[in-house]
Amino acid sequence: MSTEETETLDRLRADSRSLAEQVIETFSSRGVMVATAESCTGGLIAGAITDIAGSSAVFDRGFVTYSNAAKQDMLGVRETTLSAHGAVSAQVATEMVLGARRRSRADFAVSVTGVAGPGGGSELKPVGLVWMGLSGPGDLASAVELRWNPSWSRDLIRTATVHAALEALIARLDG
Incomplete structure (x- = not known):
């Protein structure tokens, strides 16, 4: 890992802690x-x-749904959606976030599905591609495409995604 990447990773981790504190507050x-x-x-x-x-005042629960079967079982993501669009897609991120809202007591939810690397990417879905879903009251949901540098380490891609998700939660609540 380069010095620049290490510094970016350290900065994102520190910023993410601050963002998590803001989420709670x-x-x-x-x-x-x-x-x-x-x-x-x-x-x-x-x-x-x-x-x-x-x-504990703000966090209801988290779903770790790494496999397609877990996405279906725990969040109600439809097999037809997975077959038509693949796990890394706006459609799946949307079904994941709506599933999290419907299967919890949360008012807001965030979902992420992507290719963190270093392998597993393709021309259409390269390493660094992440779809993030957001949902608030009334089952309103949106999906946002994130594209991280494909040369980044897995750790940096995942840390950048955490940072983006925390920022998005704060923005969604304020928006």
Whole structure:
């Protein structure tokens, strides 16, 4: 890992801790709960939030759904969606985030599914491609495409995704 990549990783980790503190402060002041549905990050978003004291006031639960079967069983992602679009898609990220909301007591949820590398990418879905789903009250959901540098390490791609998810939760609550 290059010095620049190490510095970026360290900065993102520090910033993510600050963002997680903001999630807890902002969500608890409004009396709302959050849930996560994670594939490529393997629970790191939930971990970032629950690393902070007071997280129980805002964090309902996290779903780590690495396999397609887990996405279907735990979140209700449809087999037809997975077959038609693949696990790394806006459609799956949307079904994941809606599943997390419907299968929890959370007011807001975030989902991520992507290719963290170093292998597993393709021309259409390269390493560094992540789809993030967001949902708030009323089952409103959106999906956002994130494209990280494919030369980044797996650790950096996953850490950047955690950072983006925490930022998105804060923006979604404020928006």
